[in-house]
Amino acid sequence: MSATAQHAPAVPVCHADPFSPAVLEQPEELHHVLRTAGPVVYLSRYDVHALARHQEVHAALVxxxxxxxxxxxxxxxxxxEKSWRPPSLLLEADPPRHDAPRRVLQEILAPPALRRLRETWHAAAEETVDRVLSQGTEFDAFTRLACAFPLRVFPDAVGLGPDGRENLLPYGNMAFNSFGPVNDLVKADAHRVAELSAWVSANCAREALTEDGFGARIWAAADRGDLTHEQAPLVVRSLLTAGVDTTVHGLAACLYAFATHPEQWQRLRERPESARVAFDEAVRWQSPVQTFFRTATTDVTIAGTVIPEGTKILMFLGAANRDPAHWTDPDRFDLARDPSGHVGFGMGIHQCVGQHVARLEAEALLTALARRIDRIELTGAPRRHPNNTLRSWESLPVRVHRGA
Known part of the structure; x- marks a missing residue:
C-alpha cells in the first residue's frame, strides 16, 4: 500500500487484486488493509475507487x-458495454425504471404472503431434517441442508416445476461471477451461458409457472398494468437469481457458525425464537454477498476524495460488516449482538426485496435442527467455491449429535 497515486495524490492506493483466488478464499486480510488505509482507497489494478468502512459503504448504498x-x-x-443478459429490473435499475418492479415484488412478498407459507415451510424443514438424519449423523451440511432445503421450498413458492432446478445454482454462480472482471472464473462458465440462460428464460414464461406461485402473481400484475408484459419475465428472473444463491450460502454460513461456535448453538436451542437473528448475524459475519459496484452520476466527494463522474466505485460489504469502528468484536459470531445494521442485504431502495423470504427459510430449517440436535461439529475442512461476488461454499462436512 503506498500513500500516493499519480492522478489522485491524496488517496491511498492498493495494488492488490480483490478478485484473486487467494483473496476470494480469505478476504479478511485485504479488508483490514483497506479499512486501515482510509475511508476511500484507489484500486490501481482496476482503476476504481473502493469503500470498505461501514459508514461510507452504508452512505453510498442509500x-x-x-x-x-x-x-x-x-x-x-x-x-x-453490453452484458450477456438483460439487466435486472431490481438490482441494475434506478428510479423511475426500478419503481414498478420493486413495488410489485414488495406486495407479493409482503408479510401476509409469507405467513401463509410459514406452516408449509416449517413442515418441509422437519421432513428435510428427518430424512437427512435417517441416513446417518455424518453428512455434507452444505449439499444436504443449505442447498437442498431452499431448492425445494423457494422454487415451489415461485411456481417452478420440479425439472431442472439443478440449473439454478450454476446460473446464479455465473451471474454473480459476471459482476467481477473477466477472469478464469468467468471464462470457466462461458460454455454454459447460452444453455443456462435459455433454461432460465423458458422457466420465467407464464406457461412454465404454476397458477398459485409468486411468478403467476408477477404475470397477473402485468395483466393489471402494474408492469408491462415485457417486464414480467425479467422480474421473475430477478427473483430467481437473487433468491437462491444468497439464501443457500447464508444458510451454509449459519451452519458453519454453529459448528465453530458451539456455545451459540446452545443459546439457539434455549431460545429458538432467535433463529432469524442468528441468520442475520451469520450474514453479517460471513457476508454471502461480498462486493457490489456503483457508478458515480456526477463528481462526488467522499471524505475529501473526489469520485469522478462516470467512474465505478467498489463497495466491500463484507469489510463493512466487520468494521470495528461500527461493531464490537466484529470477528465473533454472537447471538447476543443486534446485527440489524449490517449491509449484507444492501441498504436503501436496492435493499434485497426478498430478505424476509430468506429469514423465513432460515427460521424453518434452524428450528427443525435445534429441536433434534444437541451439537454440530466439523469433521473436516470446509471447502469454498470461488466466486467474484459471493462468499460461497462447496462442502461443509459435519457430524451431529442427536438429542435425547
Missing part, C-alpha cells in the same frame, strides 16, 4: 442519486 445501479453493479459499465 445514495442512489449519486451512485447509480443502472450502469451495472459489476465492473462492466452498461453505459458503454
Amino acid at each position: 445514495n442512489w442519486q449519486h451512485f447509480e445501479s443502472g450502469a451495472g453493479v459489476g465492473l462492466v459499465n452498461f453505459r458503454h
